[in-house]
Structures are given as structure tokens and as C-alpha cells.
Amino acid sequence: MKIHAQLLGSNVLLPRRDWDLLLGLARRRDEVEVRMETDEVSTTSLMKLAEEGGAFDFWRDDGEDVYTLEDGEPV
Numbered sequence: 001m002k003i004h005a006q007l008l009g010s011n012v013l014l015p016r017r018d019w020d021l022l023l024g025l026a027r028r029r030d031e032v033e034v035r036m037e038t039d040e041v042s043t044t045s046l047m048k049l050a051e052e053g054g055a056f057d058f059w060r061d062d063g064e065d066v067y068t069l070e071d072g073e074p075v
Contacts, residue, residue, distance in 0.1 A: 008049050 003022065005014040014022075026032045050056065058064060 006049070006053050008045075008052060013049065013053075 001021070003014065003018045005012045005018070007013075023032065023034065
């Protein structure tokens, strides 16, 4: 079994099917109470996810810095 999760500060973001799998496993063992927040995700939370989530870490690689000021045309 593989569970895919993304750390977001002290929280974890994971796909719904992985959440359902973990919840099902936990309920086999014990009674589980779940309190879900169904509010829209705030802009700040999305920005924090983008900043800390790791999805854009590849931009920090030296190999990605391939453009110079001489590339392209002035706007």
C-alpha cells in the first residue's frame, strides 16, 4: 500500500482516496470521529502550499536557469 501526502506546515494534504483508505483502516481498529472543514481554501493557504509544498522546487536547480537578459524580445 502506498499513501501519497504533501506536508503543508504542520498539516498534511493527501488525495481523497488515500484519506478514505487511511480512515477505513483506522475504523477497523477503533471508533474514529472526523471533523472536516469544508470552507474554501484561503488564498494564504494556497500560497503557503505553493511555497512550502515542494512542487516548484525544481526551479531552484541550476539547470533551470537557462535564460539571460539577451533572450526574447523587449515588450
